[in-house]
Amino acid sequence: MGKGDASSHREEHPHRVRRAVAALLGVVLVAGGAVAWQTGQAEEWWHDLRGDAEAPADPAAVAPPPEVDVPDVVRPAALAPAAAGAGPLDRAAVAAALRPLAAKDLGPHVLAAVAPLTGTGFAYQATEGTPVAMPASTTKVVTSAVALFLLGPGKTFATRTVLEKSGTTPRLVLVGGGDPYLTRTPASADDGTSPTYQPQRADIRTLARSTAASLRASGVRVVRLGYDDTLFSGPAMNPRWEAGYFPEEVSPISPLWLDTGRTADGSTRVKDPSGTAALEFRRELARAGIKVAGATAHTAAAPTATAVAQVTSPTVAQIVQRLLEVSDNNAAEVLLRQIGVADGGGGTFAAGQAAVARVLKANGIDLGASVLYDGSGLSRSNRLAPQVLVDVLRWAASDEAPQLRPLLAGLPVAGYTGSLDDRMDHGPAAGRGRVRAKTGTLTGVTSLAGIAVDRKGRLMAFALMADRVRAPKATLARTAMDDAAAGLGACLC
The missing domain is CATH 3.50.80.20 (D-Ala-D-Ala carboxypeptidase C, peptidase S13)
Incomplete structure (x- = not known):
């Protein structure tokens, strides 16, 4: 049996999408990391939406698990000039960072896609053979994005x-x-x-x-x-x-x-x-x-x-924050039913998934051979191309969809929070804290989908998937995939 993981409009100036903020993406402050890119503004917007009496927890203040050896958080007296968050990625550097995906422990079917967080095109695609794979709980990225878009981040029930x-x-x-x-x-x-x-x-x-x-x-x-x-x-x-x-x-x-x-x-x-x-x-x-x-x-x-x-x-934004952090299957399935209701098809699994497909298509995201049957990723019949997950993440970062910002802000921080609090402790040390991602785990399946900021301040979206992992190799496969994701944060891409 497979097992799932463990839970006011602001006009943005067009050039802001080309700058990066490490406050959203990670724990380690890097050159240019605290400049005003729109996902950094999302943290302030997210705090306002939550209505918390206190400031939201800074991931830097979250103690890493005792078994994780991470470098001290650096808080320089003065930040270096902002690094460009957008622009083309170095394809060779991205490919080198993803070398751990060649590990035999991941099995014979490994898919991956990496792209700049803004713009079009991909810096890396590996889709040999079947171009889709079981996404497991990375499905929640899609469900959350559509819920935020269709219901609105401030919606309550x-x-x-x-x-x-x-x-x-x-x-x-x-x-x-x-x-x-x-x-x-x-x-x-x-x-x-x-x-x-x-x-x-x-x-x-x-x-x-x-x-x-x-x-x-x-x-x-x-x-x-x-x-x-x-x-x-x-x-x-x-x-x-x-x-x-x-x-x-x-x-x-x-x-x-x-x-x-x-x-x-x-x-x-x-x-x-x-x-x-x-x-x-x-x-x-x-x-x-x-x-x-x-x-x-x-x-x-x-x-x-x-x-x-x-x-x-x-609010929907708060629900998304919670379900992404702890990979909450139940909340994801309720949101899928709410999506179906909001779209006029009724509160069924089928109506929810029909609405997901319609909303993605209306926003320029082509499902192609991908198909989803639930909102949580528990179904072993689900199939997703990694490019779809990357496109959803880029949609969430776009100027056209400010209501999707809680999706990016809600992704767990590698090595520090949620379903990633004890992950990525074997990969490049420089990559820890530079990655936010949603995990995906079923029997024989391991996947990650999220965003990373490299040592140049380049922002990227990625999806890594393997769905033919032999049971005895599950832990080693997960480590190999973690190392690849950490490599993206550590690279000079």
């Missing part, structure tokens, strides 16, 4: 209650809005992981108490209870997933769940996330002083129902 006053006892309906991070209580928002950034989550206890207060103010003390999860439809488990993915890898996808469909103690996943959420809400409602009569019913809220209370999710 509301879990709400409405009241239908027909009959002698009014019916209260809990309506799922597709919040991927709704929790049972404020305390359960701590899921045991230690990401660099943890968004503020909504919880069902707060919703129940707000609902009870509103009902009492209206003179209502007794209700019948229903729950509505009709925002999403179709199968809750993707037919292209392996049967064993539940409960180990992913929950049945629902617009109404608690703690990503897990039990209260977090030990496993529940078969009916919506029903479980409704029962938990019923208990909290009773604790808040509202009596619930009869059984809890699965229903669809009437359009004429009166709004009672609601809680809202983190």
Whole structure:
């Protein structure tokens, strides 16, 4: 069985895309690294969007894992003149940096693409044989980009209650809005992981108490209870997933769940996330002083129902930050359903992927032989060309798509944060901290897709993929791919 990884418009001046900022891309300050390229502005924009009381964590302040030997962060008194972030890359230098991809541990099918982060053309392409490969969790780069584009970075999703006053006892309906991070209580928002950034989550206890207060103010003390999860439809488990993915890898996808469909103690996943959420809400409602009569019913809220209370999710930008950092399969699949809803096709896997293909095509990204069946990359039927991943990253860096900046800002920093916090510790030391990338891991598959800044300050996008790795070689294959990515940061390209 394969396993997935572990979670205001600003007009940009055209010339800014030609300059680099290491504050976004890495930890080590390099010559020209702190000049005002637009992804550096994205960090400020991202901070404003998050609304944090404190400044966002500087990756330089994040202690590397103890087993990683990295050079000290250098903070020069005065920065050197800005290095050009754009322009052609030296093809020979890029090829030399990627020599670790020739390692036999990676197996017979290794694909790669490297290109300047801005402009057109590729500095390196290796697509011998089949030009597409299983992308694993690098699929989340595509899902996140389309979600930011179609939904908007500031979009939130509301879990709400409405009241239908027909009959002698009014019916209260809990309506799922597709919040991927709704929790049972404020305390359960701590899921045991230690990401660099943890968004503020909504919880069902707060919703129940707000609902009870509103009902009492209206003179209502007794209700019948229903729950509505009709925002999403179709199968809750993707037919292209392996049967064993539940409960180990992913929950049945629902617009109404608690703690990503897990039990209260977090030990496993529940078969009916919506029903479980409704029962938990019923208990909290009773604790808040509202009596619930009869059984809890699965229903669809009437359009004429009166709004009672609601809680809202983190923004799409915050969700993307979280899911990229910890490679959150569940949040990625909820976002895919939200993409389908926003595109008018409905909350199904198929509608979400149709919307992804349409949005990419509309933005000049040719899928060619690539095909995706989910949003997380768990499906072993997914196929992506590395050039598609590179083009999505370049789209996120373009002047035409400022709303996609959280994608770049959310990529883990090699050797420091998220799914890369213990990676790239064997490659060139000069490359550590200069790479941000999304990992991809399935049985027999290892991949990386992200951005790097080399020692000249050149910005590049890359995608490295191998999908025929022999099981005994999995760790060595991952190290070889890490060394290649670190090489891009260390090179003079």
